[in-house]
Amino acid sequence: MKPVLGIAGYVLREAMSRKFILAFMVGITLVLTVVALSLRIEVVDGALAASRLFGEELRNSIRSVDVALRPVYQAAAFLVFYGGILFGIVACSDFAPSLMSPGRIEHLLALPIQRWHLLAGTFLGVMVLALGGTLYGTTGLVLIFGVKAGYWTAGPLIAGLLACVGFAAVYAVMLTAATLVRSAALCAASGFVFLVGGIIAGYRQQLTPFFEEGLGREAFRAVTLVLPRLSALAMAAGDIAASTPLEVHSLGMLLLGVLVFGFGALAVGFWRFEGKDY
């Protein structure tokens, strides 16, 4: 386990040295600060009576504060989920290719660690990074609305954690792609493809009737059966953030399924990495 943690620390140091990740963190801070300073919420006996953004009164209806904030939290959950995964794909696409770049990989392979430790460490480091960013953003949001509206909910935080699991599945595929082709662009492309595939997989039931009965429909059903159901997870994240009933049958199983898919993709990466000559 120690070598895996060592590589994870190495990845984190690498990430911190990158300016655009720091810029992203500053960006989140700025957005949260602007929202905190510009948003004014008047709550009367648990009802959102009035709200002002940049001094302009928002034409809101007066209703229970948790009901009124549902769309805000739901939108934030979707933003964190899809925005976070998209940013993660772009920001983390060249970690693995650069780790496997000539000169560097030879040095790493010379270390007294197993090959799969390298990939597992990279995966862990990136996940710690994603988790940190998500928790930072969602905690800030919860704090702002909690203090301003007096309505405290862990919904957005849980939604953020679900987004991290979704990203884990996507990043595992990207890492595996990096063992096949040492290219940041292709790595990111594989992440995008699986993100889109994951969105489609979540809506497989609604989309299946659009395929003609026969081979096409069965092929679609077979492919989307295996793909991580990211949109279903995103919907669940939105429901949790908004404190509305879940549409999925069992969130725990869905979550575990997406995570296990990620581990499966990672295992393919280990298989490929173990047999590759550098």
Add this chain to the structure above:
Amino acid sequence: MDNRGRRRVWLVVAAMLFVVAAVLMFTGQGEAPAMETPKVEFPRRMRAPERARAERRRTQVLPVQVDAGTQERARPRDPVLAALPRGEGKTAVVIEANALRHSPIGELLLDCLMRDGGKRLEELRNLSGVDPLQDLDRLVITDDGMMLSGNFGNAKFKELLGERVSMDYGEGARVYEPGDMTVTRPDGSTARRRSEAAVATWNNELLVIGKSPDEVKAVVDRVEGRGPDEPPAISEGSTYGEMYGVLSVDQLARLLPKEQAELAERIRQVAQNVELHVDASGDVAMVAEVRGANGDEVTDLGKTLGAALSMARIKAQAEGEKDLAQLLDFARVQPDGTSFKLEMAVPLDVIQKRLAFCKEERSAAEAAER
């Protein structure tokens, strides 16, 4: 284990993980279609069927007005709307009895009405000659009494009210003064009852019940075009929903429970007029538009009402009353200058659960009769 063996293990592990993941995701998401979140359609404006209904009801053509040699053709109008009280601060609530009867909530209410197996309804039919389920179109409640509109061609008004002093009035009305009437019981015996209400019938279409003959005559005057020139309390554009109308602020305040005495007083002080629309075509949804003279005071009143609804919802959640909390989810107040709209809804399944006993009792009574 050599490198090749290790690789094979990773591949097998990967394949197994993918299978496990597919099973978990398949079971976790479920293949059943997602449950639809309850959506309630609030009556905020006139819809096409209601527009057509209003048009169909313009059946009354007043005599041609001759003015300075020119003849202006009067537009046909709805006699019920024409009969409504005129001016600000009046109460007039119209219940679309026929539409309500054919709505899901109407079916439930009918079960409640016929819990005795329909005996009382049959009694009423025989006694009056009017079948409320077929002949009644609208029921109007005003400050001074009530009006029923529909097809009263088979009504036995003369037999029912024949002992009272009556007179023809206007062009198509007959006015009955308060007095005694003989009622035949189901067993054939008769009983005498005293009624303090004055009644007027108009063209077998309208039945007006008021406190005095003058009041019912005033209604007939309005129908026949002899009333004041002010517009009726409800305009044709506001005839949407299964129940609609205007409530005087005093009436509205009186509807509130004693615990809300402070709120009732505030409503009396701030509001001038309340327009109400209830849609029962699916879920029961209500929109009440409260208007006042002072924008700030009206907004404050809206906030107070919003807070009261929010508190009620929190209380329902705390006490585990899921149904009530769910219906209060839809409650909201929409401020708009010198007015605000209050929206509330009761999902149909909640009403169905509450009134389920009516259906059971009706079925039991009908079975016992057989």
